[in-house]
Amino acid sequence: xxxxxxxxxxxxxxxxxxxxxxxxxxxxxPGRPFQRLDRLRGKTVxxxxxxxxxxxRTSFEIAAKRLGADAVxxxxxxxxxxxxxxxxxxxxxxxxxxxxxxxxxxxxxGAPHFLARHLDIPIINAGDGTHEHPTQALLDAxxxxxxxxALEGLRVAIIGDIIHSRVARSNIFLLSKFGAEIILCGPxxxxxxxxxxxxxxxxxxxDMRKALRGADVIMMLRVQLERQHETAFPRSxxxxxxxxxxxxxxxxxxDVFVMHPGPINRGREISSEVADSQRSAILNQVENGVAxxxxxxxxxxx
Amino acid sequence: MGKLxxxxxxxxxxxxxxxxxxxxLIEDSLVAAVGEGLEAGGAEIFDAAGxxxxxxxxxxxxxxxxxGLEHAETIETGTRAAAAGGFTRVCAMPNTDPVNDxxxxxxxxxxxxxxxxxxxxxxxxxxxxxxxxEELAPIGTLKEAGAVAISDDGQPVxxxxxxxxxxxxARSFGLTIVQHCEDLNLSAGGDMHEGVESVRRGLGxxxxxxxxxxxxxxxxxxxLTGARYHVAHLSSKNSAAMIACAKSRxxxxxxxxxPHHIALTDADSIPYDSNYKMKPPLRSAxxxxxxxxxxxxxxxxxxxxxxxxxxxxQKMQEFDxxxxxxxxxxxxxxxxxDRLVHSGRISLLRLVELFTVGxxxxxxxxxxxxxxxxxxxxxxxxxxxxWTYDVNQSLSKSKNxxxxxxxxxxxxxxxxxxxxxxxxxxxx
Numbered sequence: 001x002x003x004x005x006x007x008x009x010x011x012x013x014x015x016x017x018x019x020x021x022x023x024x025x026x027x028x029x030p031g032r033p034f035q036r037l038d039r040l041r042g043k044t045v046x047x048x049x050x051x052x053x054x055x056x057r058t059s060f061e062i063a064a065k066r067l068g069a070d071a072v073x074x075x076x077x078x079x080x081x082x083x084x085x086x087x088x089x090x091x092x093x094x095x096x097x098x099x100x101x102x103x104x105x106x107x108x109x110g111a112p113h114f115l116a117r118h119l120d121i122p123i124i125n126a127g128d129g130t131h132e133h134p135t136q137a138l139l140d141a142x143x144x145x146x147x148x149x150a151l152e153g154l155r156v157a158i159i160g161d162i163i164h165s166r167v168a169r170s171n172i173f174l175l176s177k178f179g180a181e182i183i184l185c186g187p188x189x190x191x192x193x194x195x196x197x198x199x200x201x202x203x204x205x206x207d208m209r210k211a212l213r214g215a216d217v218i219m220m221l222r223v224q225l226e227r228q229h230e231t232a233f234p235r236s237x238x239x240x241x242x243x244x245x246x247x248x249x250x251x252x253x254x255d256v257f258v259m260h261p262g263p264i265n266r267g268r269e270i271s272s273e274v275a276d277s278q279r280s281a282i283l284n285q286v287e288n289g290v291a292x293x294x295x296x297x298x299x300x301x302x
Numbered sequence: 303m304g305k306l307x308x309x310x311x312x313x314x315x316x317x318x319x320x321x322x323x324x325x326x327l328i329e330d331s332l333v334a335a336v337g338e339g340l341e342a343g344g345a346e347i348f349d350a351a352g353x354x355x356x357x358x359x360x361x362x363x364x365x366x367x368x369x370g371l372e373h374a375e376t377i378e379t380g381t382r383a384a385a386a387g388g389f390t391r392v393c394a395m396p397n398t399d400p401v402n403d404x405x406x407x408x409x410x411x412x413x414x415x416x417x418x419x420x421x422x423x424x425x426x427x428x429x430x431x432x433x434x435x436e437e438l439a440p441i442g443t444l445k446e447a448g449a450v451a452i453s454d455d456g457q458p459v460x461x462x463x464x465x466x467x468x469x470x471x472a473r474s475f476g477l478t479i480v481q482h483c484e485d486l487n488l489s490a491g492g493d494m495h496e497g498v499e500s501v502r503r504g505l506g507x508x509x510x511x512x513x514x515x516x517x518x519x520x521x522x523x524x525x526l527t528g529a530r531y532h533v534a535h536l537s538s539k540n541s542a543a544m545i546a547c548a549k550s551r552x553x554x555x556x557x558x559x560x561p562h563h564i565a566l567t568d569a570d571s572i573p574y575d576s577n578y579k580m581k582p583p584l585r586s587a588x589x590x591x592x593x594x595x596x597x598x599x600x601x602x603x604x605x606x607x608x609x610x611x612x613x614x615x616q617k618m619q620e621f622d623x624x625x626x627x628x629x630x631x632x633x634x635x636x637x638x639x640d641r642l643v644h645s646g647r648i649s650l651l652r653l654v655e656l657f658t659v660g661x662x663x664x665x666x667x668x669x670x671x672x673x674x675x676x677x678x679x680x681x682x683x684x685x686x687x688x689w690t691y692d693v694n695q696s697l698s699k700s701k702n703x704x705x706x707x708x709x710x711x712x713x714x715x716x717x718x719x720x721x722x723x724x725x726x727x728x729x730x
Contacts, residue, residue: 009502088618108620109504110574117575118618129622131504169504194501 004101004122005296006113007132008173016138016174022295023142023288026066040069043100043301047073048091049126050106055262055286056126056135060103063293069301072099087111088118095121100301104128109166122300130164130227136261137170139292141178143285144217147257151178155253157211158182159242160221160269161190167261168221169198176201185211186242187233190223208242215252220244220260220270238268245271249279257281305329306721307342311350311682315357315672316655326355328678331720335674348723350682353715354650357672358390358421358679359657361631362664363455363480363534363558363606366392366423369410370399375611375699377411378418380631383609383698385725387631388657388714390679391422391669392609395455396433403428403439405447412448420724421717422679424450424667429468429479433457436464441471450665453480455534456581460486462519469529478530478556478665481520483541484581488512493622495568495583503573505621508583510538517541521548524555532664533557535608537582539592546601556664558606561630561637564593566704576617576624577704580610597656598647604661607634611700629698633691635683636710643685644711650685657681678721685712687727 008016028034045064049057057073064071074094085093087106094102101122104112109129116123127133141151148154156175162168162184175182176199184191185205196202205211212218223238225231249256257279258270264282266272274280308326313336315321325340326333361384367375377394384392394411396402402411408425415423427444431437433454441452452472458481459465465481472479489512494500496507517533521544524531536542536557548555562580567587571578578584596602610627617624635657642648662670669679693706717725 086615086618087620106620108622111620114574114621129504163501166504169502192501194496194498197498198502 004116004300005124005134006116007125008134008137008170009132013177016141016177019138019292019295019299020142020145022298023138023292026291026294027288034066036066036068038068039298040064040067040301043069045069045071045101045103045297045301046094046099047071047103048094048105049073050076051127053105053126055289056105059286059289060126060293063290063297066290067294067297069297087115091115091119095119101297124296124300127166129166131166132170133166134170135289135293135296136167137174138296139285139288140171140219140259141174142288142292143259143281146284146288147281148216151175151180154180154216155214156180156182156217156219157185157215158219158221159185159208159211159244161223162186162195162221163190163192164224164227165221171219172199172202183211183215187238189232209251212248212251215256218244218252218256218258220258222263222265222269243269243271244274246273246277259285261285305343305345306348307340307345308348308350308355308680308682311353311355313355313672314651314654316651317357317659317671318673321651326672326680328718328721331678333672333674333676333678336672348716353682353684354654355672356654356681356683357658357670358717358719359388359635359681360391360661360667360670361389361607361609361634362393362604362661364392364394364609364631365397365611365627366394367611368398368414369407374613374616377414377423379697379699380609380611381415381419381421381423382725383629383631383696385420385717385719386697386714387633388635388681388683388717389421389631390681390717390719391424391667393424393426393450393665395453396426396428397456401428401433402426403431403433403444405443408444408447408449421719424448426450426455426480427452429454429459430464435459435461438464438468438471441468441477442475445475445477449477450667451478451480451532453482453534455480455482458482458484458486458516462523465520466523466527469523469527469531473527473529476666478532480532480534481516482534482581483513483516483520485512485515488515492583493579494571495585497568497586499568508581510540510585510589513538513582514540514544517544521545521553521555524548524553528554530554530556535560535563535582535606536593536596536602537563537585537589539589542592542596542601546596546599549601556603557601558604558661558664559593559597559602560606560608561634561641562628562704564590564597564641565637571704574621576619576621577628577702577706579621579624579626580608580628581626594641594647597642602656603664605634605638605656606661607631611698612702613700617702628702628704629696629700630703631698632696633703633705636691636713637705639685639712640710678718680718681714682716682718683712683714687711687713687715689713
């Protein structure tokens with residue numbers, strides 16, 4: 001693994017497997033409080049969030065603390081970036097304080113990759129624009145593997161706003177490396193045909209019922225209205241064509257389950273019944289977020 | 303002024319079709335004679351054995367950034383870079399601050415050029431006031447002040463009616479109108495060519511259709527108005543085909559390609575490196591091939607750099623915040639030699655045409671020939687010279703180039719303006 005973690009695309013299957021195996025060790029035993037470790041005692045992690053985040057930010061913070069590291073979190077509203085400082089200057093300032101790693105979320109695709117070329121401190125990408133969100137894909141893989149013996153051969157349907165989704169990209173890169181079959185589905189302007197060429201094993205299907213046929217896993221995505229220049233699809237009919245409801249489960253494999261990176265919008269892309277159903281793995285994803293981020297931090301800082 | 307004899311060079315003058323070893327005698331800033339075994343008669347000697355001696359190169363598309371954007375480039379630094387690229391004459395786009403939409407700004411540029419430029423500078427006037435695409439600029443006044451063409455480069459004229467009127471005015475004053483073809487609605491939010499790479503990198507795409515849609519519209523308006531219409535920095539396969547078709551129908555259409563658009567594809571670009579960010583964006587391999595075919599087929603009239611300096615801090619940002627544009631004056635010849643001549647696609651004579659009479663004809667400039675009586679604007683280059691481009695040594699004030707560190711075969715050796723050597727390659 002390079003010094004930090006910029007994306008799934010650069011990782012090998014073996015590196016991913018190692019992180020997923022280690023994350024299993026860090027899963028909290030059911031019903032018992034988590035034992036705080038001291039593997040990263042004396043290390044400092046700066047969480048730098050230029051975009052709002054609840055799940056990922058908290059999860060990275062808890063992961064660092066459970067490993068005994070010191071975690072400092074900076075959010076955009078209170079940072080010097082809101083005072084007009086450039087990203088490079090902000091990062092140089094932080095790097096001068098000698099943290100051991102910077103966890104970064106940023107609205108611009110490639111922002112961590114650009115910084116990694118100019119700083120020699122490990123950068124962990126916690127989501128860059130519409131590009132990648134590597135720890136989300138890792139925790140999604142961990143969640144799938146908690147229920148399935150292997151990723152290979154699984155049929156995974158990813159439904160929604162694919163083009164604007166960093167979660168989708170990282171999942172596509174990861175699942176493809178393990179030989180899963182990936183079906184992307186959503187309104188045509190949000191699922192351009194070029195997506196089928198970004199990794200092996202990806203197919204595109206605009207009919208949601210066909211996309212769900214025989215699926216082992218359904219990943220639902222939020223429509224990211226904030227990332228669209230104009231409304232690229234008719235919003236009023238979105239739910240009727242791409243919203244997940246209970247009767248969709250009949251089309252999929254009997255043991256199919258549903259994932260969603262959150263935040264969920266009940267009634268927009270997923271019905272309330274589905275979100276709360278036994279088939280929802282959404283809270284397992286959140287739980288695995290901490291374990292996977294512990295594995296990533298340990299690998300980079302340990 | 304003294305006399306200079308450029309001896310034993312391979313003299314290539316596309317205007318007359320000359321391509322043979324000869325001497326060029328310069329007297330009092332003019333070409334006095336071109337021929338074999340000319341008498342030195344006390345002239346200073348420039349030994350050009352093994353070198354090509356060509357008419358001075360003309361770049362009809364540069365951004366000198368003055369007035370108003372001198373942090374990125376000035377007329378002084380931009381023309382020094384031009385000289386180092388073998389250019390003796392450059393045409394400066396009007397997107398300065400203020401925009402060159404008045405005789406005052408045109409006059410200022412010409413005055414600055416007289417004071418401190420290494421090569422000749424021709425201002426290009428704006429087509430509309432402030433290049434806002436609404437009210438026409440005073441096109442006749444701009445011409446009288448010295449503008450050689452009109453364009454809202456960087457700010458495509460989106461309103462077809464305004465474009466039509468600008469074309470009518472340009473035609474009546476005998477000026478070429480240059481369009482940066484980009485439908486702004488189709489390109490909105492885009493940072494690179496729309497294709498697999500933009501989707502993979504999670505960047506907004508600029509489809510080739512954004513260019514094609516405007517080229518198609520403008521060709522129809524060109525037919526309607528009869529204006530001399532020039533497509534700047536052609537980048538797409540379909541646009542090249544439409545221009546070829548329009549030319550075969552006799553429309554007064556011309557086009558240019560930049561060196562980078564025939565050398566690099568979207569997939570060649572280093573992800574999120576702003577030295578690969580420009581408009582139009584680096585396109586697909588199929589587009590690049592089509593552009594080279596269009597050059598070889600004679601559809602392309604000129605090579606122009608679109609030299610677009612931006613300072614380091616402007617380019618040291620998140621990719622989607624970085625401005626579009628790269629510098630290109632110093633690498634243009636080397637890149638063109640590599641892609642067009644060394645690859646066997648066109649002759650050296652045709653290459654020189656694309657840098658000299660080709661662009662001169664686009665704007666109707668009286669230059670680009672190497673004949674007795676012409677101004678002694680001369681470019682001497684070595685098509686085999688091995689050299690490496692170090693952008694940190696660039697004479698431009700900005701260093702934004704994707705060709706930093708690239709090894710080249712062929713490059714300029716000396717540049718003469720009015721018989722004076724304004725730049726000469728340092729011996730390694």
